[in-house]
Amino acid sequence: MFRIVLKYGLIAGVIVGLALVSVSLAYGGQPPPDWGMAAGFASMLIALSMVFVGIKRHRDTAGGGVIRFWPAFGLGLAISGVASVVYVLAWELSLVLVGGDFAAMFAQHMVERAEAKGLAGDALAAAVAKAREFxxxxRNPLLRMPMTFVEIFPVGxxxxxxxxxxxxxxxxxxARA
Incomplete structure (x- = not known):
């Protein structure tokens, strides 16, 4: 089972990681926010289809064509966990390759969205403070990496x-004979 977890988790991670790095490089680390989010989730779903393939493979080979819910769910979570770790590493690689300041860019985007909503005065100041806090x-990798993990793992x-x-x-x- 460990081989299946590793194999399909790495395949899923490489698929979503390549998509992430490619989009980051293509747009210099600043893809259009709405489009970038949609493309990101689409690539996650495509990559995490390996969860289904991995569970089916295990069911057909080790289970003789039968698997119960909890073992299947656990196997899927393990594959998703491996894929999520690879996704985190791909994001960290993207940050290095692009070389931009994603944190500052995203904070600026948060401020622009607050201004577009018509916030002013104290409300805008609170939004700016929240953006600077973010x-x-x-910038702290010990906080950034778990945040990145949580982007993909719930989908998994x-x-x-x-x-x-x-x-x-x-x-x-x-299962085929």
Missing amino acids: EAMY VLVSLVSALVLRNPRVLP
Whole structure:
């Protein structure tokens, strides 16, 4: 089972990591926020399809075509965990390769969104203070890395849940003889 976790977790991580690094390099670390978020989640879903493949592979080889929900869910979480760690490493690599100051850029974007909402006076000052607080916090890798992990891992939990629910039924994509 460890080989399946490692194999499919690394495949998923490399897929989402390559997408992340490619988009970061293509846009100099500043993709359009809405488009960048949509592309990021789409690449996560595509990459995390390896959770389904890994669970099915384990079910077909080690389980003789049968797997219960909890073992399938646990396997999916393990694959998602490996993929999430690779995603975090890819983000850190992106930050180094792009060389820009993502924390400052994102904080500035937060201020611009507050201004676009029409905030002024004390409300705008509070938004600016919150943006500066985020910027300072994001510069600390011990805080940034768990935040990055939490971007992808919940998607992996959801994919693991759906995959385990579907694949616990041996009639769904039955094992070939």
